Amino acid sequence: MAATLSREDLLRAYRMMKTIREFEERVHTEFATGEIPGFVHLYAGEEASATGICLHLNDNDKIASTHRGHGHCIAKGVDVYGMMAEIYGRATGTCRGKGGSMHIADLDMGMMGANGIVGGGPPLICGAGLAAKFKKNKGVAIAFVGDGGSNQGTTLESLNLATVWNLPCIFVMENNGYAESTASKWSVACKDIVERAHGFGMPGVMVDGHDFFAVYEAAGEAITRARQGGGPTLIECKLNRYFGHFEGDAQTYRGPDEVKKLRETKDCIKSFARRVTSAGMLSQAEMDAIDKTVLANIDDAVAKAKAAPKPSAKDLLTDVYTSY
């Protein structure tokens, strides 16, 4: 892998993870002011998964996400300004302020949407995968699914279909241990979601979701295989979320110092920075410079979102129907 991750790749990865982290931390503080309508579900802590997977993708490839979609959006290249405005429900948002946090989508970037329906993503990527097969464009379709979503019938049906039709699909099970407040240890029948892969006739790989390099490498193999017509793969990323299921969640189901310990010992960005600096690939100064621009960007995005107009009454029926 020494040849496959250049300095530019590492800088890109750092910027991507840092953008996701700072975006989520900012949304966390802004949500508390009450200005953001609806609910938000934050991805902080899970950055290595979205980044390790999406760094391999181009605009031709499609992803489908969950209610916890900000990280996947940013990793797929959706504009941060459009995202922030959408979360604030403003007309300048990615979906013109009509969808909010849980429905951010940008089809031009191949982002088929964050999704409020648990298990809603996998059937979508089967369709996208089938389209890529017909078009012969070597595109892949990737669904991010949580541990709760991994129990849904739609997910299991999609695993079956992807194998039966040999689709270029990758199912990324982001197992953060909690489906809302239900522990996966209590609700997932096998110990690891990866065990299901075998039952559906596809290879399954489990990686440490805090380790960008592990995710990146496993994803690279799965995506190459799919592009070459080798069929679907299931990747389980074991990781942790720092914030609650939703903002406002008291998280009484977690240990007293659980998140504090995770931030101190398992932070994916800190471990990435430590490894790239001790390998002499990137300097702390370069990463500090990225931190500065990322924060300035997000600051600006928040300011612009707050200043943007809300959708007006006449926008109620636009973007609702498609005419053929």
Next chain:
Amino acid sequence: MASLSSIENPAVGIVANPASGRDVRRLVAKASVFHTTEKCNMVQRALTAMASCGVRSAVMTRDLGGIAAGVVRAMEAHRSQTPNPWPRVLFLDLPIEDSAQDSVRAVEHMLELGVAVVVVLGGDGTHRVIASRCGSVPLVALSTGTNNAFPEIREATIAGLAAGLVAVGAVPRELATVRNKLLRVRMNDEMRDLALVDVCASNDAWTGARALWRAEDLTELFVTTAKADAIGLSAIAGLTAPVERETPRGVRLRLCPAGQGVMTVRAPIAPGLIARVGIAEVSPIYPGKECALCSDRGVLALDGEREIEFGPDDRLSVSLELDGPVTVDIASVMKLAAQRGLFAEAAAAPAPALARSWSREGEGAIAAKPANTSN
């Protein structure tokens, strides 16, 4: 829960790793998938076998994968059976971290409780982690991992019988067990880690998805044992400069891209993966001698898993040692048991002795009596 007061000797420990056999080699090679249910079945088969040899207690790890749960379910079903087909099964009351540390802590506790043998279900990685803690307690190494150059691919029932025979003292330890070699890795003058089969340096910058499968990146290989019929990185040595488990030396190879060096070998470095590897130099390594690594940067894999990232500021060395874990030689134990009639039961009424002379023809070493060649 297992405690010194509740344990009845002879006792056997069982460590079943629910995490073995699910890394990226399922994707880049055709590595086997060992479902947790199968591991649970293996444990149950072994328990039945151990009980039949007279083992009184079995100490088990708890796990979140369903292995311990499956055993508990079966114990419920056995309640009404007389005699109980199993030894008394006790579970260690330890926190479950879902990491290699669970196996390490378990073995330490089992030793404290005085188990005579530890049965391990895992791959090279699991056994490597346990090796540093098991002292002289014999291990029955049962394979459920990927390459399994160290543990045996063996029916769990037979493994259980062998474990039982050793635990109850029916076969002498010096005939039933072997002491294994190991490789110690020192980093910056400190003992860093160990490997039971191979240490391999590669040009990779990162530990990544852990497994090693790109032959062109490999730079150096140290092996304790390299059999011609083994799978995994040790096969590179196994097919060019094999060395048996009993031989008190190892092999070191400097590797290079295929087509370069003094020769190129096609080796099965992972299940379903035959790779071309170039060899620049082959040399023996002797116990106690520290060998400095040739490369100044890259990743070191221990028993097939990338573990240590190192750079030009790091000093790394590997040495072969002879004080590795003790393992039960299952084939030898069963052969001894058959020869000594350990599984034969006395007849109810006197009966002519079974003619044995013909069954001993052409026999080799372990026989206590010389072969009787008269018919």
